[in-house]
């Protein structure tokens with residue numbers, strides 16, 4: 522039966538893949554072959570290991586340069602300006618696409634296959650809808666609410682580390698700790714069942730790939746399968762909460778009074794984003810931090826001696842090896858940026874990982890220095906109205922996780938070759954073998 526349903530869906534999946542990934546992928550591959558730097562960045566596997574040489578080659582061409590993907594910037598000032606400018610929007614204006622593409626998109630539309638990079642996800646919608654969604658969830662992420670989560674975050678970190686005590690063989694720190702802590706914390710906060718965390722991790726992992734343009738068909742199909750499972754889980758979960766509401770954020774969202782109520786697709790998009798963004802990014806921050814500190818043992822030692830430095834260290838990791846490397850905006854009207862006319866509809870790709878190494882803002886930007894005074898000026902959490910809602914929570918989790926890890930296992934060492942995730946928009950490790958000392 523499942524096979525029959527899958528076969529019936531297959532044409533829709535193929536059309537969705539073709540317009541969202543197949544055609545852009547083919548276009549980028551052709552651009553890469555012609556030497557286009559953005560094409561290379563997004564198509565060449567080597568760029569997943571180290572995108573910085575291409576970032577620097579782009580920087581040498583200027584603050585805002587044409588590429589296979591429209592305009593692209595490595596400049597902190599330009600990214601900062603675009604993110605805050607009312608002349609730019611986060612959403613795509615579909616009416617600017619060729620007619621046949623609009624038609625194909627409409628025909629293959631399937632709410633159960635939608636990921637967090639598609640409307641009505643808050644990430645890619647503009648005011649007034651964006652304002653409405655964000656207001657409904659922001660109460661759970663105020664500085665005061667976030668600070669109140671600290672004891673729970675600490676208790677979760679402690680119990681995960683307890684399970685590692687005494688292990689003498691190499692341990693995959695992503696699997697055993699860095700992936701587990703964020704998913705447990707966000708599941709608890711949202712009131713979704715923590716015993717489904719392995720499913721959330723599996724779904725989130727597959728779905729994260731849909732943020733990259735030009736995904737191969739097989740990966741897209743498996744991401745879509747994961748998204749369907751996640752939507753199915755959410756549908757059943759919302760029905761349960763309507764019958765038996767708790768005092769958690771999701772119960773509040775499903776029980777909103779009629780005048781404020783979210784539609785079913787809005788509810789799915791909002792909860793899926795909170796859940797996915799809550800763990801798919803923080804895992805990268807933790808893994809990137811462990812690898813950087815392992816490569817800089819003096820800085821790690823200084824942090825163990827003075828734990829007051831952890832907050833600054835987290836900012837420097839966010840700057841130096843940003844968990845979200847790329848975002849983009851479209852010009853809502855004809856505008857002017859960095860001395861260049863930008864016509865309405867132009868896509869501007871913001872290379873956040875490159876902006877965070879802009880020498881005009883960060884002295885000797887390739888150097889990792891946990892005492893860097895202006896590290897917090899990074900754009901790792903974006904800026905403007907889409908500034909990361911969970912930035913405070915991510916910072917809290919990272920400080921608690923890294924401090925606790927260093928206290929508990931002062932002899933921790935990376936003990937094999939860490940494996941990067943096969944992603945370009947998100948940057949982190951898939952596997953991180955360590956010995957705990």
Ligand code: HEM
Pocket residue numbers: 611643644645655707794795796798799800802803806843844845848849901902903904906907908909910911912914915
């Ligand atoms: C190290 C961890 C994290 C990083 C680097 C990160 C990064 C980002 C970035 C770059 C954006 C904006 C993208 C854009 O402007 O196009 C964003 C938005 C968002 N993040 Fe995070 N994030 C992290 C953790 C979290 C956590 C823990 C949550 C918890 C729920 C979260 C929830 C969100 C939400 C809801 C948005 C959409 C905000 C909006 O569109 O108004 N993030 N994040």
